[in-house]
Amino acid sequence: MDIPQTRDNTVKPPVADTIHKQESSVKKSPLFSKIDAALMNKVALFQTSYARYAARAMLATLFLTLGTAAAFGTALQAEKILPGSGKFTFAFMFSWSLVMIIFMGAELGTSDMMFVTVGVYRKKINFSTAVKVLGTTLLFNLIGGILFAYLISLTGPFQDLPTNNYLFDGIASKLSKPSLQIFVEAIFANIIVNTALFMNLRMKDDAGKVMAIIFIIFIFAFLGYEHVIANFPAFSLAFFASHGTIAGMTLGSVLHNLFFALIGNYVGGALIIGMTYAWMNKTKTDYVD
Template sequence: MDANFLTSRPAQLPDYDTATPVDSENEQTVEKSPLFRKIDDALMNKVALFQSSYARYAARAMLATLFLTLGTAAAFGTALQAEKLLPGSGKFTFAFMFSWSLVMIIFMGAELGTSNMLFVTVGVYRKKIHFSTAAKVLGTTLLFNLIGGVFFAYLISLTGPFQDLPSANYLFDGIAAKLSKSSIQIFVEAIFANIIVNTAFFINLRMKDDAGKVMAIIFVIFIFAFLGYEHVIANFPAFSLAFFASHGTIAGMTLGSVLHNLFFALIGNYVGGALVIGMTYAWMNKTKTNYVD
């Protein structure tokens, strides 16, 4: 028997929290960032559900715009009443109430296209999934976000608060203003909108206390809602609700103007969420140092 076998010490396993990535192309690196371990886990759960049960994944994507529709309806509903009591206050009440949409989406486990832009892009960059898988997951999420947004907005438009609205009100005027924006304005605003939304997702992943998460999400999302920035998924139910509630009478609301807004909002959201936040943080955390998130 080899004497070295009797005297050698067993190899020590690396500590999951502190191990430094090995500098070898042939060995698996150990992820030091707690944030990106959570991102990897979340991504793998999404992909596993998508591949094992497409219908369940689609349902979660539709639920995202159910909650967005409810939040949007509550936001516009309170803004309509606030404007009657104190002109100019509608913007504040809208932003606060809309912020609860993301709280519901996160805590109810729904699939939002603008956050999945980050997850799948980072997954491809970090070689966790193939590009084709990323495209299918993101495409499915966006498709069923759209279907859910239109369907649930139609149902909400049948409820009392949205019956017989005057032609000039906070909802209709706000949507008309969105549709009149230039391409570059929509694009830039969409970049910042999804920077804010994915910052809220990062905060949710890093915090442990649920009450703290709720407060943080509300105040972060308040920024983008108050500034009126463009979020392609939020616009699905917003445009649909305005269309159904107005019976298609909003000035400047045509198929062309709606598609124009959604296209540039989609591109801008991808840049802001997937590239500015997702890729930047993925690159910064791909380091041999201990300075990770």
Template structure:
């Protein structure tokens, strides 16, 4: 019998928890998925609000402040046990590979998670757009120009950036699972997520609240924001995120740990 690494014992337990909740109380699962985007919306909102203040102080400061503050989103998601589609890309792929869940059930969980992430992103993006920091923003603000930049990327840029974005996100998830000290865990998550946030990589779930907030805060006046540009970004970000999180990190590490060796994670 092949040895099982402590890390994959934790992953197996997480997969079982997700399966049990999905089967026993679908609405509770859906609510946890919506909560993930509530935390992402809050993280996105405070990150951009502080970034806009930072840009008033010095050009370039805003981007650094944005990346640091956005990183707290994943801390909230992990500690509050919310269901995030991009981390579930790893869990479900690992589960299928390790025969802990069949392909159709894994697909149901992942699709439901992403759908309710979207519902949460639109809902909480709208609600945050009603708050004071997002009233009467200038069309050339750091927030709007950042979102326009995302919507103007080429297919190749979105795809490659999305791959690396979810490699980073799932690295943070796996690293946090291996750490016992909460302070170290939080610090690790923040500085790892900082990588993709600062580099501006594409994360399909994070874009749900970001695009929604931009749409409602601009009252639909952003020239770069069309149905086509949003669909283009989200579609290829979704594919890239699955490649990075599901195939590279999920399948890759599941394969690495499916060996009769002591070199396990």
């Protein structure tokens, strides 16, 4: 084979050899370095102090309950002033939930779906650890959601609500959705949540992070998509505030919604966002996030 030479007659390596050297190792992704570090912090806390990890998971639904209560509270008042405006105020106020969760270092099950799945794929943790961490997060998100929703239901804004109002009607509508609709809406909901999380990891300015999170989460809240963790306090608050009189609210209808929302959220957050980006960033080129 003829070896290409430069004008000064020095030997120039073949192009194929140059490309091979450039692609000899997988490029390091700054985004996934942060995801790996965050995952390792979660696992270390889980393994050394289960109670502290559980407390962070309960804090996630404390902030989510506060955001949900503020969202429904403002929507109830907005509907009195201008019918139809409640949807806008609800979506805006609900968006602050994820801001509080991220900035206060709480553990949210729908984002942990992405973290642990990517961790298994990237061989940072084993499957057993992933299941335990995610299962614990979901369990204490549920406990926190029920507990804090009950306490919020005892406060002034949720006393003696009329039978037909934005909160009760909204929850009744959620519980009447068919399985496929819940599943598909849940996929999109967690695509949106984990997109907001990725944006938070990539941005440096805190004010910019807040704005990005609010406007991204506004999408799924305004469209009424299904988020299994958000439904923990939402269903609980509606049940306690209505004293169990929500139309169509039975144990079966609640479990039906939560099951398909859980599966859809996993597909959207763990597989479509988490695994897709993990696979795309397992590259030997410079095109990494």
